[in-house]
Amino acid sequence: MKTGDCDILILPGYAGSGDEHWQARWAGRLRTGRVVEQADWHHPDPEDWRARIVAAVQEATRPVVLIAHSLGVVAAVEAAPCLPAGIVRGAMLVAFPDIETCRNLPASVCSFAPVPRDPLPFPSLLVASRTDPHCSYARAEEFGAAWGASVVDAGEAGHINVASGHGPWPEGLMRLAGFMTTL
Structure with a gap:
């Protein structure tokens, strides 16, 4: 699948993704994002947050690929059982925050716990850092x-994120392109 063949829904985390964040840059760069x-x-x-994700997927006019960061990952996983079957073709999940242990996280973020552990109904790729x-x-x-994520x-x-030096994050864009070929 190519990016032009689907609606790419970008799901930022807590505090959103400012102009310099890779998600904001990708939204401006990907024609269907x-x-x-x-x-x-x-x-x-x-x-x-779950309801807005479900509504966005329902409004899509093509197959959907989700690109989630941080709390957006948790919201996507929590919304997954409510999404219309077959529309979401895949999800790239980046920097999952462990809201169950609440390591350095605001209380409002921790209110999303517990995180579902059910298999996702679509292929997914979880990008994780050793120093998150x-x-x-x-x-x-x-x-x-x-x-069931790779x-x-x-x-x-x-x-x-931007604080860790990932403004445009070209490596992530390459990873997305590779993942898209598997969908």
């Missing part, structure tokens, strides 16, 4: 295995 906006990026409500301050690599592997070791990449 768009950010799923949330009502409040700084005070996330689990039910509202919000999730150990072992926990990311554990969740990835439960979801886990990619991003090395010592922090939270894979």
